[in-house]
Amino acid sequence: MEGISHRTLPVNGINMHIAEKGEGPVVILIHGFPELWYSWRHQILSLAARGYHAVAPDLRGYGDSEAPPSAASYSILHIVGDIVALIDAVSDDKVFVVGHDWGAIVAWWLCVLRPDKVKALVNLSVPYNPRNPKLKTVDGIRAIFGEDHYICRFQEQGAIEAEFEQIGTATLFKKVLTYRTPAAWIIPKEIGFANSIEAPAGLPSWLTEEDIDYFASKFEKSGFTGGLNYYRCMNLSWELTAPWTGVQVKVPTKFIIGDLDLTYHTPGVQDYIHKGVFKKLVPLLEDVVVMEGVGHFINQEKPHEISDLIYDFIQKF
Secondary structure (H helix, E strand, O other): OOOOEEEEEEEOOEEEEEEEEOOOOEEEEEOOOOOOHHHHHHHHHHHHHOOOEEEEEOOOOOOOOOOOOOHHHHOHHHHHHHHHHHHHHHOOOOEEEEEEOHHHHHHHHHHHHOHHHEEEEEEEOOOOOOOOOOOOHHHHHHHHHOOOEHHHHOOOOOHHHHHHHHHOHHHHHHHHHOOOOOOOOEOOOOOHHHHHOOOOOOOOOOOOHHHHHHHHHHHHHHOOHHHHHHHHOHHHHHHHOHHHOOOOOOOOEEEEEEOOOHHHHOOOHHHHHHOOHHHHHOOOEEEEEEEOOOOOOHHHHOHHHHHHHHHHHHOOO
16 A cells, blocks of 8 residues: 555564654554454555554454464564564664554553553553453453453363354454444343344445455455454463552553444443543553544544544654
């Protein structure tokens, strides 16, 4: 795409594929599930045109990056370690960081563990979720939503991959990327993933068949296990991060979410974001933007608006 270059770097014991463009201060763009560097295609071009060096990796387990076989190799400490090594490889200075979905979780933890690496943070869709010392992450989700919540279903190694294969990769991406139901994603086993989300009659204006083909071609090659292992490692990550219980995120931060995002409609999240607790845990939180009529894949659905919001924030530093 328009001069975006690609290379593979050795980071933290794996080979990581990155897409990049531009010169200037580095902006690391961290994708979520089930995505790739490609989710940031619009932001890479916009930031490069505005004087930044935009760098978007395929995270471990995704796309053209290496995928360690063990689920235990996908803890938050592994992923943050990858990003720290990437920062060291592409910059001699602190960097700006932008995260979406799982990428936002990684970015929050990067700022907890290595705030010395980050000038400022823009996170999309997933607010900082402090560690609950009394309840493991997946156990907490199961207690609220039951066994059929998608994160609980994702724990079933092999079974979910088989369901995804049955749906077909391109159809799966059409269903997931256009999902706009502002409620928890519940997948009863007797219904399955194939019947839990309807395929759209047509693609929205912000998503093309070419986009679907790119995602599908990469996931048909790599499979979904790498990305699913992030979910399968959530309880292990909870155990490993015990020393950082109660730690604040002390990096200048902007947070953006769509009002149709399923995350925004998780019980208690809106009160958490808007009534002071979020700001208490992220004391340098400067701005919260709720975009009307926008779903979860916000950086793709509203590419120009998100690019402008990122630039407006980071150019102050």
